[in-house]
Amino acid sequence: MGVSGCGKTTIGDLVARELGVQFLDGDSLHPVENVAKMAAGTPLTDEDRWPWLATVGSELAAATGGLVLACSALRRSYRDAIRAQAPDTVFLHLHGSKEVLRARTEGRSGHFMPPALLESQLATLEALEADEAGIVVDIAGPVNQVVADALAGIAAAVTAAVGSPARGAIGTPGRQFDVDLLAAPFNLDDAAVTWVNTTLESMTLEEKIGQLFINHNNDYSPEYLDGVLENFHVGGMRYRPGPSAAVQEHIRYAQSKSKVPLLVASNPEMGGAGSCDDGTFVATHLQAGSHPDKSIARRMGQVAGVETAALGCNWAFAPIVDIHYNWRNTVISTRAFGNTPEIVVERAKEYFDGISESPTACAMKHFPGDGMDERDQHVVTSHNTLGYDDWNKTYGHVYREMIGHGVQSIMIGHIGAPELSRHFRPGLADKDIRPATLAPELLQDLLRGELGFNGLILTDASQMIGLTQAMRRKDLVPATIAAGCDMFLFFRNADEDFQYMLDGYKSGVITEQRLHDALRRILALKASLGLHLKDRNELVPPVEALAVIGSDAHRAIAAEIADKTVALVKDTAHNLPIRPETHQRIRLYGISGGPDFTMADPLAYLDTVKDELEKAGFEVHLFKTAAQREAAGETGVNFMSIISEEATGDYADKYDAAFVFANVKGFAQEAAIRIKWSTPMAAEIPWYVTEVPTVFVSLNQPNHLIDVPMVKTAIHAHAGTVEAIRATIGKIMGNSEFQGTFNENVFCDSFDTRL
Structure with a gap:
């Protein structure tokens, strides 16, 4: 308690951390009418305060495990109103001289209590009386001294009130957000709870610290894995994708060498693809949201579960529950089910139910929600700028629904809110x-508190600049756990990060209570998967299980979904259908974003397009850029010569139609992704729309119309797979109907994209 400027929020938060309990600022409980009055410089009346004080008391009364709450509580009658709800409240009065208080209030910004109200607050203040449980601490000294004096005073006050030490009364495990092993999403039986507790008790400090880490395995050799497991005792791992047989053997060796069974994660956002080189690409999230049939998402999850479980994975970093509100956001443009909370909730539940048919836990991502900012948190901190009420109606709705549906873990984005x-x-x-x-206000107050999430919280990849730009590495590593995360995704430098985490525990940044709460959640997730019941040799299926990966049955599912989800965005010139009988000669252009970190040929898909068109009976003339022709040994070509050669008046005499297939990808290297043409004023840019019927097909991003608004026929095929390309060509020819749907983001908020 105390007047504005005394440091209630700062000291209260630090005291709460030391006691191992939640901190809550009472100002956040004010109704909007009170906030408006204070912001206007109008003192509150008692009639304004009574409902607020009742709410403050109710919050204290509900916090059975302890709570530190900042509230001015200037008058005895106000404190009595609080005590009426919560009789055991201890008041800590932060006292300062008028000079100290004025200096602090004048130095603050962004707060709704202007310094002019200091005089009225001091006039209102009534000191603690002898019969009130409380202490007074002078704020003139340094913060650490104020906190130390506060803790000592609290200990004495609680001892006097209940006859026991303060930490036993306030800071013991069992506070509001401690894990409940018996409740969802863990639902452990007594034997599993015993395993969690005995395993925790058996660990050395270094083994406890190691459990907080999920390693990214960059090497398949036994020597590498031996070093990771023996030196860092990791709780989980995410391997580098490769052939399924190599991945499975890698996981089998890792499980056989780990003292505690490992959580083995994969990224099955699109099915089995991405988890191993030969996995089945079923659909993107956007694709699974682009048809009325919600079971598409379930089947995507089913294939993902079956194929990743065959590898020995037990943890899926999916589904993605971001909402694609901003068309400029290309981080999640294909990785979100859609642009409304309703479609995201519906399809995310379907995916979760499908993958849960296999022994797999899910980590939905990326809390507090991507899709508002246009930037990529891989390269910069992005922000969700929604206000509290709007967030609750949108992203909050999604998280509440999925938590209620049983999701086991949540990945936290490096996204500010x-x-x-x-x-x-x-x-x-x-x-x-x-x-x-x-x-901590987002992880503890919001996610644990208001949303009631009892499961495991993990960070997104810790090399992402959205995190690393925030503070020094040595500070941020333990700070993530102190803030409320339970696991830390990926070492940057294993020796350094492990030591940073250990130092953070030894220095008190990570409290004993916070460490053990995180470890119980980690072990509980493992027990909920039954890992503690299996022999080490049974944690990974036999080699024969790999037969399901990329199977004909799974490819058939992918083909059916591709056929359903190819979407005709517009055909305003009525160019379709285009058939070999009417448009024999096709000029084919391919657009890519250039090579990315996968080092795959970005134009490899064009061979498939050309092959499928020729099988359909078209005569295909493939355009090649100046760079491609030079690479093939041709001399004397440059972008001007290509333009003059390509853009001639007899274009329509040479070709009957033009097809442009764009497979523009980008990930973790740029803040946004747009088409980049091969040269200035490139010859492949659709200048030819006025010459011949032109069809633009996107095999990835849904926002390309902003760069090619001149095309009159646009199709979104979602993927560069054989199945998607074949289905698209069939629909261009009129062999089957377009069934896919799309949302308004495709038009990029520009009128000309609709023409």
Whole structure:
């Protein structure tokens, strides 16, 4: 308690951390009418305060495990109103001279209590009386001294009130957000709970610290795995994709050498693809949301579960529950089920139910939600800028629904949420806004508290600049766990990060209570999968299980989904159908974003397109850029010569139609993805739309019309797979109907894209 500027929020938060309990700023409980009055410089009346004080008391009363709450509580009658709800409340009065208080209030920004109200608050203040449980601490000294004095005073006050030490009364395990092993999503039986507790008790400190890490395995050799497991005792791993047989053997060896069974993660966002080189690409998330048949998402999840379980994986970093509100956001443009919370909830539940048919836990991502900002948190911190009420109606709705549906873990994005943070920490300065991975108000107050999530929380990849730009590595590694994350995704440098985490525990950044709560959740997730019941040799299926990966049955599912989801975005010139009988000669252009970190040929898909067109009876003339022709040994070509050669008046005499297939990808290297043409004023840009019927087909991004608004026929095929390309060509020819749907993002908020 105390007047504005005394440090209630700062000291309260630090005291709460030391006690191992939740911190809540009472200002966040004010109704909007009170906030508006204070922001206007109008003192509150008692009639304004009574409902608020009742709410403050109710919050304290409900926090059976302990709570530190900041509230001015200036008058005895106000404190009595709080005590009426919560009789055991201890008041800590942060006292300062008028000079100290004025200096601090004048130095603050972004808070709704202007310094002019200090005089009225001091006039209102009534000191603690002898019969009130409480202590007074002078705020003139350094913060660490104020906190130390506060803790000592609290210990004495609680001992006097209940006859026992303060930490036993307030800070013991069992606080509001401690894990409940018996509740969802773990639902452990007594034997599993015993395994969790005995395993935890058997660990050395280094083994406990190691369980917090998920390693990215960059090497398949036994020597590499021996070093990771023996030196760092990791709790989980995510392997580098490769052939399924090599991946499975890698996982089998890792499980055989680990003291505690490993959580083995994969990224089955599109089916089995991405988890191993020969896995089945079933659909993207957007594709699974682009047809009325919601079972598409379930079948995607089913194939993902079957194929990853055959590898020995037990943890899926999916589904993605972001909402694609901003068409400029190309991070999740294909990785979100859609642009409304309703479609995201419906399809995410279907995916979860499908993959849950296999022994797999899910980690939905990326809390607090991507899709508002246009930037990629792989290369910069991005932000979800929605206010508290709007967030609750959208992203909050999705998370509540999925938590209620049983999702076991949540991956936290390196995404800031300024308005959400300020809802729980009023007055938080812009410079103090942190990505969710470092924000206890988002992880504890919101995700654990208001959303009631009892499962495991993990960070997104820790090499992402959205996290690393926030603070020094030595500080941020333990800070993620202190803020409320339970596992840390990927070492940057294993020796350094392990030591940073260990140092963070030894220095008190990570409390004993926070460490053990995280470990119980990690072990509980493992027990919920039954890993503790299996012999080490049974944690990974036999080699014969790999037969399901890329099977004919799974490819047939992919083909059926591809046929259903190819979407005709527009055909305003009525160019379709285009058939060999009427448009024999096709000029074929391919567009890519250039090579990415996978080093795969970005134009390899064009061979498939050309082959499928020729099988259909077309005569295909493939355009090649100046760079391609030079690479083939041709001399004397440049972008001007290509333009003059390609853009001639007899274009329509040479070709009957033009097809442009774009497979533009990009990941973790740029903040946004757009078409990049091969040269200035490139010859492949659709200048030819006025010459011949032109069809533009996107095999990936849904936002290309912003760069090719001149095309009159646009198709979104979602994927560069044989199945998607074959289905698209069949529909261009009129052999089957377009069934896919799309949302307004495809038009990129521009009128000319609809023409």
